[in-house]
Amino acid sequence: MLTQNPRVVFAKRPGTRIPVPGEHIIFESSRSIDLDSVPLNGGFLTKTLMLSPEPFMRERMRDLHVPSYSTHAVLGEPLVSFGLVVVLRSEKEGINPGDHLYGLTTWEAYTVQPYVEGRARHNAEEAPDYTFDVDSLALQVVPDPKGTFPWSRYFTVLGAPGLTAFCGFEGCTDAKPGETIYVSSGASAVGIVVIQLAKAKGLKVIASAGTDNKVEYMRSLGADVAFNYRTTPVADVLKKHGPLDLYWDNVGGEVVELAIEYSRLHARLIMCGSISEYSVAPEQRHGIKNTSMIFKKRLRIEGFLVPDLAPRLAPRFFAEMPGLVAEGKITAKEHITEGLENGPDALVAVLKEGGNGAAGKPVIRVATE
Ligand SMILES: NC(=O)c1ccc[n+]([C@@H]2O[C@H](COP(=O)([O-])OP(=O)(O)OC[C@H]3O[C@@H](n4cnc5c(N)ncnc54)[C@H](OP(=O)(O)O)[C@@H]3O)[C@@H](O)[C@H]2O)c1
Known part of the structure; x- marks a missing residue:
């Protein structure tokens, strides 16, 4: 039939x-x-x-x-x-x-x-x-x-976004308690896990998203400073709550320039994605104007792809994450x-x-x- x-x-x-x-x-x-x-x-x-x-x-x-x-x-x-x-x-x-x-x-x-x-x-x-x-x-x-x-949890913490966040956070950030991290697109599937891993490690978390209910959601996940980047200038927030030890980039473009500007000496910028550029012609993208600050501040900028780090970190992810989710220590919706x-x-x-x-x-x- x-x-x-x-x-x-x-x-x-x-x-x-x-x-x-x-x-x-x-x-x-x-x-x-x-x-x-x-x-x-x-x-x-x-x-x-x-x-x-x-x-x-x-x-x-x-x-x-x-x-x-x-x-x-x-x-x-x-x-x-x-x-x-x-x-x-x-x-x-x-x-x-x-x-x-x-x-x-x-x-x-x-x-x-x-x-x-x-x-x-x-x-x-x-x-x-x-x-x-x-x-x-x-x-x-x-x-x-x-x-x-719920099966849908495989689309957040238990699946590819969770693994991405885990691989990048554990594999690239060298995060230490007391440091300050800024997560752009913090309410994205990857972002919500980064926020929670950073809080679990004792970091101060600044996070941005494009709607007020996402801002509330990021706050509920533990973000110390959560804001709507479409109504509050990113520079104002980073100036007030920085400097940054870490920046987690989900967005690319202008926000990277701001993260460089408000980074501390030896800060690390972890480049996970650049969604603001995927549908924009190269000549219309925001060029980063302060690249000299990368050497002046001795910044480390590192891009990663989850399949590169997964062979080393996926076994830990699959061993640890389901337990953390079952205990309610890491959540998602x-x-x-x-x-x-x-x-x-x-x-x-x-x-x-x-x-x-x-x-x-x-x-x-x-x-x-
Ligand atoms: N490196 C890797 O291995 C890897 C693996 C998976 C994903 N990624 C990357 O990680 C990032 C997050 O992925 P995801 O799957 O978690 O995303 P997602 O849950 O699908 O969220 C996407 C969000 O990006 C924001 N956005 C869309 N267009 C934007 C623009 N022009 N400027 C600023 N923000 C914009 C929107 O939220 P708000 O505007 O409300 O913030 C949107 O809801 C993406 O850049 C993706 O490419 C990388």
């Missing part, structure tokens, strides 16, 4: 614009699949439960000549992001019907895995040597078969959007200042079990 298999397709590269639903990313409901007889070819059939709209997807939509750390999204194929799926049928050893898997998957209701065509793969011709192999992010059985936590048809709008919101306005990591619920 045929079942509808809607999907969200990458239809056109957005250049330097924020993608437009219906033009660059299109919801399609015309396809169907026979769940009982579709060939698995040694793989397995999954039903998509939840998907994560995230900045990484925009980076993969860039023009073909623009190099980056990831391979390019493929036109005409479904979008790919982190997701939670349940296995319906399997021909693959070690994967059984009923298993819940988390990792990169396609924006469609049902998928024969592993999905190859649309999945970014390391391609020597296309990819420069700083591209990582996304196969390291392939679907894995979630290590919590009883569902102790998710903002659920219902329905794959609303996926394009949910993705676009992530890419704009203030996001969708709500506090909580955006998650798309595609189906219940």
Whole structure:
């Protein structure tokens, strides 16, 4: 029997614009699949439960000549992001019907895995040597078969954002109690974990976000100074509450210049992402004008990618984080959007200042079990 298999397709590269639903990313409901007889070819059939709209997807939509750390999204194929799926049928050893898997998957209701065509793969011709192999992010059985936590928690503290924050914080910051850290986009999925790790370590935390309810949320997570960067100048806050020992950059651009300006001697700037630049032409980006302060203050500026640090730090993350979450020492919340048809709008919101306005990591619920 045929079942509808809607999907969200990458239809056109957005250049330097924020993608437009219906033009660059299109919801399609015309396809169907026979769940009982579709060939698995040694793989397995999954039903998509939840998907994560995230900045990484925009980076993969860039023009073909623009190099980056990831391979390019493929036109005409479904979008790919982190997701939670349940296995319906399997021909693959070690994967059984009923298993819940988390990792990169396609924006469609049902998928024969592993999905190859649309999945970014390391391609020597296309990819420069700083591209990582996304196969390291392939679907894995979630290590919590009883569902102790809400499944959506895999999209925040227990999944990729939590691992990103943990790897960068433990691997790069050299944070010491009593130091001051500023976290930009502090209410993002990564930011909320950085705030909590920093507080647990005894740091003073300054954090910014683009809406007042996110500011309240960051305060509830322990941020000592939380502010709305769209209504309060970042410089005023850093001048009053700095100088900084650490800056965690999720945003890029002008805020990096300010972090340099209000850094202490020997401060560390950890570059996790630069979401303010992903949809802006290079000539329109904010150039950093105080680079000489980097040597004058002997600053350390370090970029990191989670797959580089994960081999060393993921075992600790998976050993420690579930316990901290179960004890309530690290918390998170998710903002659920219902329905794959609303996926394009949910993705676009992530890419704009203030996001969708709500506090909580955006998650798309595609189906219940
Ligand atoms: N290095 C790595 O391995 C790695 C891994 C994962 C993610 N990242 C990076 O980490 C950062 C956070 O990712 P996430 O998944 O946690 O994000 P997220 O939860 O999807 O949050 C995105 C938020 O970014 C803010 N934003 C969007 N456009 C902006 C703009 N033009 N200027 C300033 N802020 C803007 C918005 O919040 P507010 O405006 O309200 O703050 C938005 O809600 C991103 O830069 C991402 O690329 C890096």
